[in-house]
Structures are given as structure tokens and as C-alpha cells.
Amino acid sequence: xxxxxxxxxxxxxxxxxxxxxxxxxxxxxxxxxxxxxxxxxxxxxxxxxxxxxxxxxxxxxxxxxxxxxxxxxxxxxxxxxxxxxxxxxxxxxxxxxxxxxxxxxxxxxxxxxxxxxxxxx
DNA sequence: GTGTTGACCACAG
DNA sequence: GCTGTGGCCAACA
Numbered sequence: 451x452x453x454x455x456x457x458x459x460x461x462x463x464x465x466x467x468x469x470x471x472x473x474x475x476x477x478x479x480x481x482x483x484x485x486x487x488x489x490x491x492x493x494x495x496x497x498x499x500x501x502x503x504x505x506x507x508x509x510x511x512x513x514x515x516x517x518x519x520x521x522x523x524x525x526x527x528x529x530x531x532x533x534x535x536x537x538x539x540x541x542x543x544x545x546x547x548x549x550x551x552x553x554x555x556x557x558x559x560x561x562x563x564x565x566x567x568x569x570x571x
Numbered sequence: 572g573t574g575t576t577g578a579c580c581a582c583a584g
Numbered sequence: 585g586c587t588g589t590g591g592c593c594a595a596c597a
Contacts, residue, residue: 456594456595458593458594458595459594459595476579477578477579477580478579478580481579481580481592481593486592486593486594487580487591487592487593488579488592488593488594489579489580489592489593490576490577490578490579490580490592490593490594491577491579491592491593491594491595492578492579492593492594493577493578493579494576494577494578494579494593494594494595495578495594495595496578497577497578498595499578526578529578530578531578531579531580532579532580532581533580536578537578537579538578539578540578543578546578
């Protein structure tokens with residue numbers, strides 16, 4: 451067994467991977483799913499996200515490159531603020547918005563309707 | 572071990 | 585409706 455120091459991060463990625471395409475989740479929800487209030491830590495995890503879809507070749511079908519044995523890609527761009535705001539992005543906020551738009555997600559003045567696209571665990 | 576930082580949230584004004 | 589302040593937790597210097 452390997453004891454990862456940053457298991458918290460791994461958990462964040464794991465949960466985020468569960469988010470289907472065309473839906474978004476919030477940092478708050480992730481923290482809740484982890485039974486923690488580390489909203490900020492979640493954000494930090496995304497920032498340091500080693501499984502950035504932009505890093506790997508963006509799949510035309512979806513960024514979530516499946517199992518196939520390696521690199522569990524994490525759609526960090528599907529994570530937004532609890533207010534529905536897009537929040538920030540390691541590669542630039544506009545980029546994030548662009549990606550979300552590609553996911554058929556409507557963005558209103560930098561805000562997303564969590565009622566429609568908010569994914570519940 | 573202490574202090575600062577951060578892709579945040581909730582509440583008050 | 586927006587702005588300001590405090591608080592939360594985890595990682596880093």
C-alpha cells in the first residue's frame with residue numbers, strides 16, 4: 451500500500467471525474483462530498499492538477515480520457531464557484547469559459563445556471 | 572513549528 | 585444588486 455501524502459487532492463480528482471459532460475460542479479459540493487470544508491484546498495488541488503486536459507491531447511469526444519490504463523484526466527474546467535461564477539483557471543479564465551461553452555453549457559455574463567447544469571452527487 | 576498564500580464560502584453592511 | 589470582512593482547510597517557504 452502506498453500512503454499518499456496528498457490524498458485529499460486525489461479525492462478531489464476522483465470526485466471531479468464523476469461529473470458527466472455538459473454538467474458542472476462547485477468547489478463547495480466537492481468539499482461537501484469529501485466531508486470537509488476545505489473549499490480552498492480543493493481549488494488549490496485543481497490549480498496543481500497534474501491531470502489537466504489541456505496538458506494531454508484534448509479528445510474530440512471528451513476530455514475525460516478513460517481508463518485505458520493511465521492518466522485519469524480531470525476536467526478541472528467543470529468546477530465553478532458556488533455562486534455560479536466561473537471562477538479562475540490555470541490557463542486563463544477565458545479559456546475555461548470557452549471550454550465550458552464547448553460543453554454546451556450556457557454562460558451568462560460569466561455565470562452559469564447551477565439549477566440547470568449543477569451536478570449533484 | 573510558524574506564517575503566508577490560495578482556481579473559496581458565508582455573512583454583514 | 586455589489587463590496588467588504590472574517591473564516592475555513594490544506595500546501596508551501
